[in-house]
Amino acid sequence: MAARRGPDPGSARIRMDLLSNAEIGERLHLSRSSTKATISSALTRLELSNRIQLAIIAPEADHS
Secondary structure (H helix, E strand, O other), X not given: OOOXXXXXXXXXXXXXXXXXXXXXXXXXXXXXXXXXXXXXHHXXXXXOOOHHHXXXXXXXXXXX
């Protein structure tokens, strides 16, 4: 299995909306805890401190 290098661009677009974990989970058909874990993992991999930083770089991820 190949290592993932960053968040899925589709999920980055959803996070960019700054929805709650529950709202994101509902859109992606995930539990709130799975959503929280996924976002936390993306923040750690990208060395970001918060979801605002993720929202700022999400448009860049769409174009790379």
